[in-house]
Amino acid sequence: MKKLKFIGNPLLQSREKINMSSDKKWLTLKTTEDNEEFVVEESVAIMSNVIKNMVEDGCASSVIPVPRVKGNAMGKIIEFCKKHTEESDEKVLKEFDAEFLNLGPDALYDLMVSANFLEIKVLLDSVTTKVADMIKGKSSEEIRNILKIENDLSAEEIEESRRENCWTRQE
Amino acid sequence: MSKPSRPLKIGAPEMNSKLKITNPNGEDRLSSLPDELIHQILSFLGTRQAVQTSILSKRWKRMWTGLPVLSFDGYDQLFPYTHSGIIRFIDHVLENRDQDTHVSCFKFLAVYPFPPNFVRRLINYTIDHNVEELDIDLQFHRYKPFKLSTFSSDTLKKLKLRVPLDYDESLRTDSEWVLPALKALHLIRPPHMSSYNLSEYCLIWLPNLTTLSLDGIRLPESMSSISVPCLTTLIMKRAKLPENVWDLPALLSLELDEVDLPANMNDFFSALVSVRDITISFSGSCKHNWIISCPQLVHLKICTNFSCICWIHEIAVLSNKLRELSLVGIFMVRSKVHELENVSVKLWDTNEFNDATLDEKGLHYDFVIPMLSELGNARTLTLDSAMIEALYTVSNSLGRVPSPFKNLKYVKLPQGNKESGISTTLRKYLLGGNPRATIVTSLPQVLYTVSNHLGRVPSPFKNLKYVKLPQGNKESGISTTLRKYLLGGNPRATIVTSLPQYSRKKKEKKHLNKQQDPDRPARTSQPLLTHKLPLRLYINLYNMSHSPF
Numbered sequence: 278m279k280k281l282k283f284i285g286n287p288l289l290q291s292r293e294k295i296n297m298s299s300d301k302k303w304l305t306l307k308t309t310e311d312n313e314e315f316v317v318e319e320s321v322a323i324m325s326n327v328i329k330n331m332v333e334d335g336c337a338s339s340v341i342p343v344p345r346v347k348g349n350a351m352g353k354i355i356e357f358c359k360k361h362t363e364e365s366d367e368k369v370l371k372e373f374d375a376e377f378l379n380l381g382p383d384a385l386y387d388l389m390v391s392a393n394f395l396e397i398k399v400l401l402d403s404v405t406t407k408v409a410d411m412i413k414g415k416s417s418e419e420i421r422n423i424l425k426i427e428n429d430l431s432a433e434e435i436e437e438s439r440r441e442n443c444w445t446r447q448e
Numbered sequence: 449m450s451k452p453s454r455p456l457k458i459g460a461p462e463m464n465s466k467l468k469i470t471n472p473n474g475e476d477r478l479s480s481l482p483d484e485l486i487h488q489i490l491s492f493l494g495t496r497q498a499v500q501t502s503i504l505s506k507r508w509k510r511m512w513t514g515l516p517v518l519s520f521d522g523y524d525q526l527f528p529y530t531h532s533g534i535i536r537f538i539d540h541v542l543e544n545r546d547q548d549t550h551v552s553c554f555k556f557l558a559v560y561p562f563p564p565n566f567v568r569r570l571i572n573y574t575i576d577h578n579v580e581e582l583d584i585d586l587q588f589h590r591y592k593p594f595k596l597s598t599f600s601s602d603t604l605k606k607l608k609l610r611v612p613l614d615y616d617e618s619l620r621t622d623s624e625w626v627l628p629a630l631k632a633l634h635l636i637r638p639p640h641m642s643s644y645n646l647s648e649y650c651l652i653w654l655p656n657l658t659t660l661s662l663d664g665i666r667l668p669e670s671m672s673s674i675s676v677p678c679l680t681t682l683i684m685k686r687a688k689l690p691e692n693v694w695d696l697p698a699l700l701s702l703e704l705d706e707v708d709l710p711a712n713m714n715d716f717f718s719a720l721v722s723v724r725d726i727t728i729s730f731s732g733s734c735k736h737n738w739i740i741s742c743p744q745l746v747h748l749k750i751c752t753n754f755s756c757i758c759w760i761h762e763i764a765v766l767s768n769k770l771r772e773l774s775l776v777g778i779f780m781v782r783s784k785v786h787e788l789e790n791v792s793v794k795l796w797d798t799n800e801f802n803d804a805t806l807d808e809k810g811l812h813y814d815f816v817i818p819m820l821s822e823l824g825n826a827r828t829l830t831l832d833s834a835m836i837e838a839l840y841t842v843s844n845s846l847g848r849v850p851s852p853f854k855n856l857k858y859v860k861l862p863q864g865n866k867e868s869g870i871s872t873t874l875r876k877y878l879l880g881g882n883p884r885a886t887i888v889t890s891l892p893q894v895l896y897t898v899s900n901h902l903g904r905v906p907s908p909f910k911n912l913k914y915v916k917l918p919q920g921n922k923e924s925g926i927s928t929t930l931r932k933y934l935l936g937g938n939p940r941a942t943i944v945t946s947l948p949q950y951s952r953k954k955k956e957k958k959h960l961n962k963q964q965d966p967d968r969p970a971r972t973s974q975p976l977l978t979h980k981l982p983l984r985l986y987i988n989l990y991n992m993s994h995s996p997f
Contacts (some may be wrong), residue, residue, distance in 0.1 A: 428505055441540075
């Protein structure tokens, strides 16, 4: 389903703010996998190191193709970047992040891979922290279930590992 | 070798089916992530749990050995280690990790008093492995002071220590403490030691230091004659400022927390010619008025947690660049800027406020109106519940005072308050000075998806031939959804930036002129649209959707 996402301040009342050729620069990011387009302010897009380098090197035209990132992940990423560009209050950002990352593991995985690819450190740190929180303090059995890891070790291998790595109780 | 059978999934209370990766192939997506990402996730878990992941699967068996982050600081209650158990574990980790992998970050919290040699061995290991960030907390355990030369390293960038330190001996002769790469130094005085002055050599021999954080430790007395050209951030807690004013021309950010503020505080401020952020917290009231003449100051935050006002603190901010002001407590802040983008006023720290007596609260309430009258240049005003309560208590006086706010755009209410719950008097006081101001519960959201609307609506244009865009827009800039909405009803329709010339043949052309230029009315006898286009339709198509209010 082709969607248009234009992320901008909805309360633009005055004419000069609406004029797209004003002092704010706009970029169109196009995800090449599913051909979705996103129009964002340059100041938001350059939170991605990859895009920042492209812009600085002057090889970014008005439409930037973004491979490997799916449309819905891109939308979420832009939402994140926009909030982080505009808000400087740490507490507000923390609350926003907590709400924002309230996603299933699949979506988190997509976000993580995309943020890694686009080199958005802030987002990557937030998502990896969230995944870590999901498995923190859990037993290996629980972690396997949460992350859907198949156990391909034999019982002896597990026991050996346990002994070597100084476990002090059965799991 | 036969595959081991899948372990039985015995129901456990924590297991939430929503947490499972619902990939229909049953694929283990996480394990296919690159190593560095898995390492980043593991780095948040503490080395103990990271090592435990070795029994998750074959791929994970040696994953922890390449982890550059070592952190022995979170001792979880589930696995109470014995004293010797921890030592054995740490030794095991250091021996078995991949020796070629450097240590980027090493955190060590001494839950027990470890033998000093053990601690030294850890420090040496990390330095040998090019550690960049070192955090050692020996808490309250008494150790013989560590010489600073113990921490000499070419690669160390961030050093945080809560250990007894020996300054004198190693620093009397030069270059015993070599930290050429150090950018951030954070020293915390161990609880059993009394406050002391940082040795000036600490600063002299750290030419690249950008961040200095001292907790319970004073700056050197000779601070006024020490040059720290790169220092951009200074954080001081629970100490006194030196007698002589510092020389910090490059400082960008200052934070003072529970610092004894001297009478000549104004001189300390004026020495900070580049500072952009200042945060000051103190308890009780500061006895002196301030003139903060920092010409580059952008953010100012002042907090106090006094319980009894005996004196109103007046602060004059002489900076044209001031944009954000955050206050906790009663302060008269005067600034000359035309517009303060964000002003946040809290009367009190919430917890303490709830415990205050009515009398104590009453004392504060009297000063709320004078305080707000100084903040008339606010553009966004954020209030907390205590302020709202205060304003209601003094609403008789509110009615008699004109609104001081000339540039107000938004008043943000604290959590739990409704815009409709605001009384007319309060509304008039807050919004009276500016007709376009509004009271909100959350500042405007920024994400708008139009897909809900455009994507679901079929194109209403059956006879459309041309859509003419306003000046400055390119046809290629039109997204697929908008294109579908506009042109979907007619395959021969096109988006143009200028209307084609009319040929003699008088083809029947119907075009839609979106500019709504009064000089060029739509040349059609039939209504082309299903509904009348507002003037800014083009922009509105992008800017649609739910209002956050």
